Amino acid sequence: MLGIIRQAAIIFGCLAIGELIVYVTHVKLPSCIIGMLLLTFFLKMKWIKVSWVKDISKFFMKTLPFYFVPAGVAVMLYFDLILSSLWSILIAALGSTVVVLVVTGWVHQQMRSRSKKEVKTKNVAV
Amino acid sequence: MDTFFQNEIVVVAFTVGVYFLAQLLQEKSKIIILNPILITIMIIILCLTAFNIDYEVYHRGSRYIDFFLKPAVVALGVPLYKQLKKIKKQMISIVVSQLAGCIAGVVSVVLIAKMLGASKEIIFSLAPKSVTTPIAIEVSKTIGGIPALTASVVIVVGIFGAIFGYSIMNLMKVNNPIAQGLSMGNAAHAVGTSKSMEISPNFGAMSSIGLILNGIFTAILAPYILKLMEIWIEF
Numbered sequence: 449m450l451g452i453i454r455q456a457a458i459i460f461g462c463l464a465i466g467e468l469i470v471y472v473t474h475v476k477l478p479s480c481i482i483g484m485l486l487l488t489f490f491l492k493m494k495w496i497k498v499s500w501v502k503d504i505s506k507f508f509m510k511t512l513p514f515y516f517v518p519a520g521v522a523v524m525l526y527f528d529l530i531l532s533s534l535w536s537i538l539i540a541a542l543g544s545t546v547v548v549l550v551v552t553g554w555v556h557q558q559m560r561s562r563s564k565k566e567v568k569t570k571n572v573a574v
Numbered sequence: 575m576d577t578f579f580q581n582e583i584v585v586v587a588f589t590v591g592v593y594f595l596a597q598l599l600q601e602k603s604k605i606i607i608l609n610p611i612l613i614t615i616m617i618i619i620l621c622l623t624a625f626n627i628d629y630e631v632y633h634r635g636s637r638y639i640d641f642f643l644k645p646a647v648v649a650l651g652v653p654l655y656k657q658l659k660k661i662k663k664q665m666i667s668i669v670v671s672q673l674a675g676c677i678a679g680v681v682s683v684v685l686i687a688k689m690l691g692a693s694k695e696i697i698f699s700l701a702p703k704s705v706t707t708p709i710a711i712e713v714s715k716t717i718g719g720i721p722a723l724t725a726s727v728v729i730v731v732g733i734f735g736a737i738f739g740y741s742i743m744n745l746m747k748v749n750n751p752i753a754q755g756l757s758m759g760n761a762a763h764a765v766g767t768s769k770s771m772e773i774s775p776n777f778g779a780m781s782s783i784g785l786i787l788n789g790i791f792t793a794i795l796a797p798y799i800l801k802l803m804e805i806w807i808e809f
Contacts, residue, residue, distance in 0.1 A: 455738050459645045466648070476797045478712030480647035481790060487651030492658065501652055508642075508649035513611050513764065514593050515643040516634035516707040520615035520729065522722030524622065525629055529696070530723060536690030541727050542734050544683035546742055548704050548761035549735065552675030552784070553748030556756055559667035 455504035458496060488498045579627050585635025592617050609733050609765065611707075615726070643708045656785050659784055668698065668756065672784060675760040676791040679704040680799045684807075694809040699723040701800060702792050703731050706763040709789040717797050735762025736769035752780055759784025 466482035469475065475482075490496040523530070530537065578584055596613035615722045622632055661668055679699050687697045699719030702710040714724035739758050748754055758766040759781030767785050771778035 459648050462651070463644055463648045467673070476645075476716050478644075478709065478716060479732040480644040480712060481709065481793045483644070483648035484651040484654065485790070487648055488655045488658070491651065491655040498652065498655070501649070505649040505652035508646040508803055509653065511642075512646050512708065514590075515639055515729055516711060516725055517589055517593060517611060517614050518633065518640045519643075519707070519711050519721055519725040520611060520628060521618050521622070521636065521787055522724045523615070524619045526720055526723055528694075529720075530726075533690075533692050533696055534685055536692040537696060537700065537723075537727060538730075539690060540683050540687035540692065540700055540745070541731050543686050544679055544700075545704065545731050545735055545761050547682040548675050549739055549742055549757045550746045550748060551678040552671050552757040552760045553743055553746070553750070553753040554712065555674040556667055556671035556753040557748065557750050560664075560750065563664075563667065 451500075452503070455501055458487070458501050459483075459504055459508075462490070576625070576627050576631060579625075579631050580634070582635035582638060582808060583606065585632055586638055588621075589614070589618065589636060589639060592657055606736050606765075606769070607733060609729060612733070615729075621727045636652055647708045647712075649788060650789075653782055657779060657783050657786070660779065661665030661787075664752075668783065668787070671753070672760055672787040673791055675757065675784075676788050676795060677799065679761070679788075680792065680796055681803070684800070684803060688807055688809070692703075694722065697809055698800065700727060701796050702764065703727045704761050705789045705792045706785055709793055713793050713796050716793075717800055729765070732762045735766040739766055739769070740773075751777065756782025756784040759786075763788075 462483040463480060465486055466479035469482050470479045487496070487501070491498060491501075530572065593610060596608075596610040596617070598667065599610045599613065600610050618632070620675045621627075622629065683700045683703055684697055692700070695718070698717050699714055701717060701719065702713040702724060702780050705728070707725050710724050710728045711721045714721045735758065739762055740754065743754050743757060748757060755770050755777040756776070758770050762769070762783050767778060767781035770781035
């Protein structure tokens, strides 16, 4: 039982620190992102053991999609607005998705082939 | 029906129940377009409209579900920590390509929407569309978009990416498996990542790196990218 409470305390603790940072610094970053980075940092520094948060994170990963159902239902409030520019929304979102897929992939391939070439020339030099 | 839905427990039970059925439907049919979130949202909206229940009434109960969005994002820190070693091995190529994808995503969606004459609040709602929904919702709130519109667009983008992503990349000569996995996570977040998981755990791991990094980059950069673009474009 202690374990479960500890898991929850760590997650909500990181989130609360995130909230505090946003409150104090007015940084334009969601508190949960700061909390996530803090948790990663604490794990990296070995201040928190993975086993302390393993179960709760597995639970949250599996149920994650469920938590944004309410946010999606709220779309009913904006039906008129969406219908009035349905096509621009769809074309912009889907067109941009193609751009992201291609740009990310191309840049990654370019960088990889460049670093491989460098390794090769280094080997030749040696 | 309206008074029944005043009870928060009823709203939570109803939402969980519909979601469970929608998940069952996808598991049995294995059709990507029958995304459980999309189906659940549509069924709930249909029910609320049919019984003439105000969104406000539903929201009084559903905010208890909303509440878990933030701690769930914090929990993403654990998979991020587990991927750190993989990221470190090819730090520069991963970070640079993710950054390029993040900036290309925000800039292109804003430009296309602006050219098609969308209003300011719609454009701002679209800006974080490539990021996983919980992060996109928070970003949308921060930059002044409509979180609900963002959430719906994000889900549509994810399904589109999962269905057509790999064929688009093959067509455009993005052939390297690592690049494909990363791009998928970057462009189509969790839905794309689950598609990558189907292909192989390695694709899945790369996609989840893309998903998390793009989430972080978009959260940090989107407000500034928009501010920069505002110098050139009047929204």
